[in-house]
Amino acid sequence: MTASAEGAEGREPRKRMNYGEGREALLNAAVRVVARGGLRKLTYRAVAQEAGTTHGLVVHHFGSRDALIEEALAHAIRTSVNTSALEPGTGKVADFSVGLSDMVTADPDTQAFQYELLLESRRRPELLPQIRALYDTYFAATERELSRMLPDDAGQPLTRLVFAALDGLVLHQLVFGETETTDAAVEELRGLLRLLDADGDDSPENGV
Numbered sequence: 137m138t139a140s141a142e143g144a145e146g147r148e149p150r151k152r153m154n155y156g157e158g159r160e161a162l163l164n165a166a167v168r169v170v171a172r173g174g175l176r177k178l179t180y181r182a183v184a185q186e187a188g189t190t191h192g193l194v195v196h197h198f199g200s201r202d203a204l205i206e207e208a209l210a211h212a213i214r215t216s217v218n219t220s221a222l223e224p225g226t227g228k229v230a231d232f233s234v235g236l237s238d239m240v241t242a243d244p245d246t247q248a249f250q251y252e253l254l255l256e257s258r259r260r261p262e263l264l265p266q267i268r269a270l271y272d273t274y275f276a277a278t279e280r281e282l283s284r285m286l287p288d289d290a291g292q293p294l295t296r297l298v299f300a301a302l303d304g305l306v307l308h309q310l311v312f313g314e315t316e317t318t319d320a321a322v323e324e325l326r327g328l329l330r331l332l333d334a335d336g337d338d339s340p341e342n343g344v
Contacts, residue, residue, distance in 0.1 A: 158197070159197050160211075161187050161189070162197055163208050163211040165183045165187035166178060166183050166186075166204055166205075167212055167246055167249045168186055168245045168249075169183055170248075170249045170252050171244070171245035171246070171247075171248035171249045174252055174256075175205070175252055178201065178204070180195055180201070180204075202262075205253075208249070209250075209253060209266045209267075209269075209270060210266075212249055212250055212270070213270050213273050215243070215246050216239075216247070216250070216274075217273055217274070217277060221233050221235050221236060222278050222299075222302075223277040224281065225281070225284070226284070227281075227284030227285050229326050229330050230326065232281060232285065232325075232326060232329065233302055233325070233326075236305065236306065236319075236322055237315040237316075237319050237322075239306075240306055240310060240315075240318070241309075241315060244310055247310055248310055251307060253267060254267055275296065275299060278290075278295050278298055282329075285329060286329070286332055286333050287333060301325055302325070305322065306318075
């Protein structure tokens, strides 16, 4: 009891969160819990502790563990797509996937969370629709940007090849670090994309 009392005294008081802010904080907490301990560690109590709030608030926002997983994955999709530079929209090879290594360095938990669920979906097929939705979002963004860069629309095989290269680099950086290796490999990928653009002008002033 003494230890518990001391722990309670040393704990910072929980802050009251507004509804939207609280929901986002809980989703971020869920991502961190899974990234660090795997999906088996995702419980209401673990998320509440990570977010510095109550178990009841997590239940109130999500209702079920499956709903929490689904919404955390959707949150991870929004976060990753917005920061991945997969689709800068310029149609310039030089802009493609700029800052990929910085994205991993800045938010490794979001990336690790997605890989954790990807592997877990092999054991739990009910997760596969969410994982497929995640990757379909990435594939679509990659295909749109490749079609802007190249003289012909990018098909599924090329899209999958390019995204698989980027996905593998993210995973390797998560495990090994080595941001310089990621940056160098992405630049090599851009070089290959320039070769595919038969009508492209490689001159720097054109920004290719």
